[in-house]
Amino acid sequence: MFSLVVVVCLQLLLQQFMESAVAQPFPNYHTDFVDIKQHKNVPKWWQTGAFYQIYPRSFKDSNGDGVGDLNGIADSLPYLKELGITATWLSPIFSSPMADFGYDIANFTEIAPIFGSMADFEHLMKVAKELDVKIILDFVPNHSSDECDWFKRSAAGEPDYKDFYVWHPGRMVNGTRHPPSNWVSVFRGSAWQWHEGRQEYYLHQFLKKQPDLNYRNPKVRETMKNVLRFWLAKGVAGFRIDAVPSVFEIAPDAAGQYRDEPRNDWVNDPDDYGYLQHIYTVDQPETLAMVYDWRAVLDEFTDGDERILLAETYSPIDIVMQYYGNATAEGAQLPFNFLLITEISNTSNANDYARTIQKWLQHMPQGRTANWVLGNHDQWRVASRLGADRVDMLNMLITTLPGASVTYQGEELGMTNVWISWKDTVDPSACNTNASVYEHFSRDPERTPFQWSSDANAGFSNASKTWLPIAEDYKQINEDEERQKPVSHLNIYKHMLTLKREVQTLQLGETEVKALNSAVLGVKRFLQHDFIYVTVLNIFDDIETINLKESFTDLTEQMKVVMVSTNSKLKVGDLINATALELLPKESLLLRTLPTFYTYYTNGEARQLPVLVIYLVLAQVLLYLSYHRAL
Numbered sequence: 276m277f278s279l280v281v282v283v284c285l286q287l288l289l290q291q292f293m294e295s296a297v298a299q300p301f302p303n304y305h306t307d308f309v310d311i312k313q314h315k316n317v318p319k320w321w322q323t324g325a326f327y328q329i330y331p332r333s334f335k336d337s338n339g340d341g342v343g344d345l346n347g348i349a350d351s352l353p354y355l356k357e358l359g360i361t362a363t364w365l366s367p368i369f370s371s372p373m374a375d376f377g378y379d380i381a382n383f384t385e386i387a388p389i390f391g392s393m394a395d396f397e398h399l400m401k402v403a404k405e406l407d408v409k410i411i412l413d414f415v416p417n418h419s420s421d422e423c424d425w426f427k428r429s430a431a432g433e434p435d436y437k438d439f440y441v442w443h444p445g446r447m448v449n450g451t452r453h454p455p456s457n458w459v460s461v462f463r464g465s466a467w468q469w470h471e472g473r474q475e476y477y478l479h480q481f482l483k484k485q486p487d488l489n490y491r492n493p494k495v496r497e498t499m500k501n502v503l504r505f506w507l508a509k510g511v512a513g514f515r516i517d518a519v520p521s522v523f524e525i526a527p528d529a530a531g532q533y534r535d536e537p538r539n540d541w542v543n544d545p546d547d548y549g550y551l552q553h554i555y556t557v558d559q560p561e562t563l564a565m566v567y568d569w570r571a572v573l574d575e576f577t578d579g580d581e582r583i584l585l586a587e588t589y590s591p592i593d594i595v596m597q598y599y600g601n602a603t604a605e606g607a608q609l610p611f612n613f614l615l616i617t618e619i620s621n622t623s624n625a626n627d628y629a630r631t632i633q634k635w636l637q638h639m640p641q642g643r644t645a646n647w648v649l650g651n652h653d654q655w656r657v658a659s660r661l662g663a664d665r666v667d668m669l670n671m672l673i674t675t676l677p678g679a680s681v682t683y684q685g686e687e688l689g690m691t692n693v694w695i696s697w698k699d700t701v702d703p704s705a706c707n708t709n710a711s712v713y714e715h716f717s718r719d720p721e722r723t724p725f726q727w728s729s730d731a732n733a734g735f736s737n738a739s740k741t742w743l744p745i746a747e748d749y750k751q752i753n754e755d756e757e758r759q760k761p762v763s764h765l766n767i768y769k770h771m772l773t774l775k776r777e778v779q780t781l782q783l784g785e786t787e788v789k790a791l792n793s794a795v796l797g798v799k800r801f802l803q804h805d806f807i808y809v810t811v812l813n814i815f816d817d818i819e820t821i822n823l824k825e826s827f828t829d830l831t832e833q834m835k836v837v838m839v840s841t842n843s844k845l846k847v848g849d850l851i852n853a854t855a856l857e858l859l860p861k862e863s864l865l866l867r868t869l870p871t872f873y874t875y876y877t878n879g880e881a882r883q884l885p886v887l888v889i890y891l892v893l894a895q896v897l898l899y900l901s902y903h904r905a906l
């Protein structure tokens with residue numbers, strides 16, 4: 276009897292020990308797929324994915340018209356495969372008068388001839404499937420083009436389409452007609468446009484060639500869901516949802532009027548979007564519910580891999596988080612995390628970086644997946660925004676942080692903004708301003724053609740003129756050139772993605788982000804029974820000496836260099852001293868602990884083997900005693 280009690284007690288003790296050994300000290304941002312007890316720690320395809328945005332006009336021109344196209348993308352997919360890209364999202368490729376370069380769609384289920392045909396799209400899908408690079412399309416739900424058939428029918432008052440858009444007769448003040456409200460368009464000026472034919476105003480939160488669809492009309496909601504179904508049936512892996520917050524606006528009041536939005540007093544120009552607080556035109560509760568409904572449409576497609584939504588929103592963090600879903604409904608798997616764009620500048624220090632990264636991680640609801648976006652076709656190139664000499668550190672950062680990384684085409688090469696004269700400017704966001712201020716609004720500088728080689732037009736096109744000029748530095752910064760150099764932005768990016776795919780700790784590990792001093796940021800990734808990885812970035816221009824062991828527990832005295840930035844003197848495989856690591860200006864390193872046989876974890880603290888040994892010896896003695904009592 277006594278022996279039985281002892282054995283049971285021992286078992287209970289051991290079990291408790293084992294459980295505490297696997298308990299994790301920091302929140303696990305992958306709780307929905309990490310289940311250590313069931314050994315079910317395989318992430319879903321998108322959870323640690325490397326996403327890559329293609330801006331089709333500027334990626335690769337296959338037919339020599341100076342504009343990129345679908346066949347150009349299909350021909351270049353092996354490059355994405357070689358980089359290690361999981362999925363690529365394409366800015367809109369649909370029929371469009373191109374007033375906003377495709378974000379003004381005339382037919383949501385047709386390919387724009389400038390990009391190719393439906394057969395070209397199907398060919399692209401076939402190549403993508405063979406290479407296992409997933410294709411994600413841009414879904415632009417808020418508006419269509421004014422050249423869309425739906426709009427023409429709506430303007431003509433056809434019963435089925437009459438309420439497809441947001442129409443209003445306007446406000447009469449002293450016998451004069453005024454727009455229905457003071458709402459301002461993102462691209463300047465009133466968001467209301469008078470339509471002569473219909474004798475009413477229509478709402479356009481973007482260009483007047485982009486009338487807002489009326490989401491209060493169930494037929495619109497169903498039509499747009501069918502757009503999703505159309506492309507899902509063609510095998511796309513999901514959608515990036517454009518301008519999500521704008522989808523619904525407040526409903527008119529009982530008198531049929533729209534309320535004015537309050538002013539922001541720090542902007543004086545009434546045509547500027549910043550003039551108003553957009554409390555009635557963005558992030559309405561119905562918009563969140565709509566995103567959850569779109570997710571349900573994706574979930575109808577149960578064949579093959581999970582389909583996903585990436586949501587474009589620059590809203591306050593608490594709202595962004597709601598786009599993930601709530602207790603009862605799933606939303607976008609990845610609402611874009613734009614914090615590295617909106618909160619980090621070229622003067623930000625390590626504390627700013629740490630705070631910004633933690634902001635996302637701390638706000639993110641349990642079980643959701645993080646993502647890190649450095650750029651897109653609406654933002655200055657990261658090399659111009661944060662520094663050409665910080666390209667490696669930023670790429671190393673987004674690929675060592677937990678979750679998915681999102682790269683805009685060319686940022687793996689360190690492409691920079693290209694200055695475009697007022698005469699050559701084509702972006703409507705800039706063309707709506709004037710020659711003296713357009714540069715603050717233009718998105719052309721980040722949209723110039725991809726630099727493939729040092730050939731004419733950077734190997735992008737054999738046209739005599741490309742739709743936007745080619746960067747002057749293309750002979751130095753191009754894919755071909757960087758491929759030849761073992762340590763180039765491109766090769767560092769590529770190796771980082773390989774590591775991210777192959778290293779369990781980078782995929783599933785816990786994360787600790789710290790400013791090691793005001794210039795050096797450290798990111799520690801760790802996983803039970805595995806090596807610890809630490810990325811260190813020296814953000815500024817002084818040489819910094821740091822003691823990594825002071826900031827992070829459980830590191831080994833020496834650590835192995837796994838990846839170096841282009842400006843480092845170290846080589847992959849070198850050993851460094853973790854208590855006195857010298858970092859050159861803007862240098863970044865990925866380091867790994869050396870193997871030890873005595874470190875184990877319990878409740879997140881490192882313990883040395885002797886404790887375990889004592890524990891085991893004690894257990895042996897008790898077993899021995901109980902055995903003898905039993906005899």
Ligand code: GLC
Nearest residue numbers: 375378415481517518652653
């Ligand atoms: C999104 C797109 C941007 C476009 C706008 C209107 O913000 O990223 O390029 O101009 O929506 O569709």
